Amino acid sequence: MSLLEVENLEVYYETEEGPAQAVDDVSFTLEEGENLGIVGESGCGKTTLAKAIIGILPDAGYVNNGTIRFKGDDLTAMSAEGRRRLKWEEISMIAQSAMNSLDPVYTIREQIVEAIETHRPGTGRVESTEIVTDMFELVGLDPDRADDYPHQFSGGMRQRAMIAMALALEPSLILADEPTTALDVIMQDQILKRISQIQDEINSSMLVITHDVSVVAETCDRVLVMYAGKVAEEGPVDEIFNQPYHPYTIGLKRAFPNIRMSDQDLLSIKGYPPELIDPPEGCRFAERCPMADERCRVEEPEAHYMNDLRTYCHYAEDIDRDLRPRADREETWEQTEAARAVQQEADD
């Protein structure tokens, strides 16, 4: 049994123009001790997916279909009380903005102790204080400062306090939503290192949600690439980075500067993701894809299995011969419907 099994999950948001299909038919599994990265551009549904798993969807959001099985139990069928018990104890979240996740009127210690006592009634003050001290040391904070209020901490310290809190109950699953995006690079590096040390110690799994592919490359075992609410491609981190088969992953990889390379050309994928309220038929990436043809615009792609990858592209088998050799050229990415639309407007 896998730690987390998400099957055919659909998460919709109620809007005035009808439901927005933020997460649409997403399936994946996460094994114990494994780290899965979820990448994609803004609005691709990656944060919604995490919120659905931990059970903090906003009022307008709801699970339309599918199951989220955590240690065998379906979270979507669980009572609110049952889910609340899982939160922090079994599944915890490191949010992007630590300032908004910490209560400004309580000291850091009070907040962590409260979480511990709520989930483990009977834990004595002495024991909770010990846990706080241990966690502070683990994330590299001075335990003497646990009695400070959040505003007395710098951004990096708050983020570390947040991590201490998320890890205090040794959860089996950590959801990290852009855990280091707000931090400077040196602090980011230290925090990622700490998280992985702690993970080794308590053997927890982690979902890392980020737009920064470098962070995923360094911390994850597997990667799920999302596009417009759907899985585009999923597989081991090596294959996703070195030999992806989905045109979107291939394009995305070329949009990032790499500090190790001089004179690289950055390529952009022209156009924007489609509307999620009334998404187009067929492949959602078709409009921005240099390989798309009529079939892509009408027929939704099934999963193709290439090496260890699961790729949702009709032409996955042709990538090696077709797109891969020309993916580094800018002209290639000009041959899409979206790019032609821009050109068309310019000519008019």
Added chain:
Amino acid sequence: MSTVTDPDEDALLEVRDLRKYFKVDQGWISSILQTVSRDEPDYVHAVDGVSFDLRRGETLGLAGESGCGKTTTGMSLVKLHEPTDGDIIYDGQSLNDATDGEIRQFRRNAQMIFQDPFESLNPRMTVYDTVAEPLRIHNITNETARVQRALEFAELLPAEQYFDQYPHELSGGQRQRVAIARALVLDPDFIVADEPVSMLDVSLRAGVLSLLERMTDEFGLSVVYISHDLSLLRHMCDRLAIMYMGKIVEKGPTDEVIENPQHPYTRSLINAVPVPEPNVGRERVELQGEVGDVIDIPTGCRFKNRCPEYIGDVCDQVIPPLEAKADSDGVADVACHLYESAEGYDPYAELEGRPSAGTEESAGPGSAQADD
């Protein structure tokens, strides 16, 4: 201003010992107490003695962590801040001595692109008015044609379609393009771009970056890029200056600074940048502590408390100047006592309680490695 200071023929802008301090706001009670007791008020030393040249057609990157003074430096360059001390020499003309007319001319030639296109554009102004405003301020005619050309250059096509739109109708990428068009409409000599893509979604960044590159090439502009993202600066810049607590610690050609960093801080900073390739190991040096206090500035080197290469009293007491080094294996200028000055400066001569004579021989600990 004297013309003796090194006449770099190519320099469009010479920044000389620029300083910008901000008074710390402590509330009125303590400020009254301070007046009564005649204490010196506290200052944040945001930029504290920065010198560099910006050559014609060059792209220079200013990098460093939050609070290192890179944005304050950038804003001082386009006169959005009045420097506390130091001078900027533009095209041979000292801005300290410049007349109002010369300053106006300078402002026309110096433009800035800000980080957040959601905040930098006036929400009540149409795209046309936003881009035309600088032309009106500087009484430049032929407005419509210039606005149209700027928008077209920024790939907002067809330009007329954008004229009457308001910022809220545009995406982040389009807004940043409007900001770029506004900066270009006056045909400036140089642009300061402060984190120009950090607020944009990844898929849009490459597009705006290639527009900025085209801007540099086609207009022959000099550009100062300010960013904490070294991967991005490596991609965009000819030269790089690394800042720490208001000072430049290392400055040189981009490839040199990134591949062969000399200053211990530059090394830690570059080693901390994650690489988008799995299984590429990198050497991780964990720095102790956090960036120090920029109000009560420490003596000597500002990096000394976190420095893995700390070598004692000289770091504690003598401020390392940014200079060419005789015994480093790079060509960058470095502000660190680990290396021996190429110009014969001896920091040990300034050490308290130590005779200056005879120290040349046993100078820096790195002197043993000197091979020329």
